[in-house]
Amino acid sequence: MIQWYPGHMARAMRRIGDALRLVDVIIEAIDARAVRSGANPELQKVAARRRRVVALTRSDLADPAVTHRWIETFTCRGIPAVAIDARGPRGASRIAHLLAPEGASGHRVMVVGIPNAGKSSIINGLLRRAAAKTERRAGVTRNMQWFRLSPSVELMDTPGVLVPKIATKAAQWKLAAVGAVPSERYDAEEVARTLAQWAAKRGLRRVPALEAFAATRFIRRGGKVDMHNAAQSYLRAFDEGTFGRVSLESPDDPEAA
Ligand SMILES: Nc1nc2c(ncn2[C@@H]2O[C@H](COP(=O)(O)OP(=O)(O)OP(=O)(O)O)[C@@H](O)[C@H]2O)c(=O)[nH]1
Ligand SMILES: [Mg+2]
Structure with missing residues (x-):
């Protein structure tokens, strides 16, 4: 059994729910290698009435044909999605394009997702500087934090949150393999x-x-x-x-x- 739901995650989940009323758009970061297990249905539930875009991170490590099919699946469901390498400037500009396809401004954007999905990397890519701490392990970001991108756009980084119980054995090992669970948990x-x-x-x-x-x-x-x-x-x-x-x-x- 691989499970990980420490107190900070339950708290983060509540704070994300509270902060959502301040937010116009949500970016959900999902690892392109495990799009089903790496999506958090609880986050999607609290964010249900918000505009949501999906960033499939680590697409540089995923099978491009499979990633393409995931993008099509999201698009068919009316959810804009892009595949990115969250570490580079190209990824950030593709997300920026999704957020404001017509050059609209005046946004509060919250980046959510499971641990280690690349949320803080997305923030840094958009800001073009290493403002948020990123690290090669799950559970680095512990607090919600706003960053100003421009006079009219603010970005919020959030701690990674998993569900209280990862339902299937398959989801458990896949989340471990993509680094969403710290190594001492499995x-x-x-x-x-x-x-x-x-x-x-x-x-x-x-x-x-x-x-x-x-x-x-x-x-x-x-x-x-x-x-x-x-x-x-x-x-x-x-x-x-x-x-x-x-x-x-x-x-x-x-x-x-
Ligand atoms: N290859 C690859 N590595 C990535 C990508 N995005 C992020 N990383 C790396 O993955 C690690 C985790 O990235 P973070 O941005 O810290 O992830 P996070 O979602 O903020 O993680 P928590 O704050 O722990 O929830 C870092 O070492 C990043 O450099 C990507 O698209 N491709
Ligand atoms: Mg982070």
């Missing part, structure tokens, strides 16, 4: 092994078996394999795109049924 070997088996079942040969990966570098003196270190390194390799661009979920997955 067994790296179990998640790495599940990811490897998932890839093998789909014939994704670029993603190696955990044992094969471990055998290349993680043999201890005496010939024993250091599986824990290997698994951590395996998950890092996945997250850095070493195994190529992999999407864990697609709109037409049979398991979505």
